[in-house]
Amino acid sequence: MTAVSKKSNYKCREGVLADAEAIHILMQRAFADYAKKKNKENDGEKVINSALREELDAVKADLNNNIVLVLTNGDEIIASLRLEEISEKRYLLKRFAVSPVYQNQGLGTMLFQQAVDKLKELNAHYLQLYSSLENEKLICFYQGLGFNCLETDHSKGYERGLWVKTIK
Template sequence: MLIKRVPSAEAPLDLLLEADPSIDTIKRYLESSICHVATIEGETVGAHVIQPIGDGVYELMNIAVAPAYQGKGIGTKLLEHAVNMSRKLGAQRLELGTGTFGYQLAFYQRAGFRVISVERDHFLTHYDEPIYENGIQHKDRLLLALEF
């Protein structure tokens, strides 16, 4: 697997929509972000997007793996790459937002991320359509961080 930086204009929007259902939101944050894609034999199988948000702080805006490639360790490699890239860029902390339940939360916690705050009603106020996972509506967002 090869992970390489691509211009934001070449970000795989269809893939990023796997992790964030709002094309408008994705397009907004891509303008000031750094995008990397993972390929296997020339096929794009994953991507991550990081963005500087403050002095020594970056945010993981999106990390996604194509459905056919999920469960094969690609997400873990992409997360490790995002962490390492943030460090190389001078970050002292990498933050991210996720729902209050689901496999994503455990995925990030296994990597050492810790909850630092809760944003009540985030998914209700920032998305036009409700977002459901396993029959439960996402309402609040957890902000997690990994300190370097």
């Protein structure tokens, strides 16, 4: 799984246990940047994000038990996502992150397409995720990837949606 840009050689691969620390650091950077943007938009209202509280052991558990894909630029992990089978033929996309310096270059979409290809190999039918409905950029991004918002809730202290995409 290699994707080549005119500027760089990006490679998508399955994560391994040795990637745990780099993935953990990526998550902290990507979600801290998101929280800062949200704070600026909300005049200092604190955004609670469970990704920022995630421990290294949780990353290791996902590497051992779920599908973890990483996008690299050389030796650097610049994006990652995790796929957890939550019922037969249905997967949850979680902890989808792109390093702030690599955002808005199509790399998240590139990594996501590799995830869809992997799910097709597994004969998955649906992919779902939860995401904030307070960030127009995220809403547009997920709609552009073919997700539809099926329901909303405020259980995490902010408005979020359950987004679903048909795979097959």
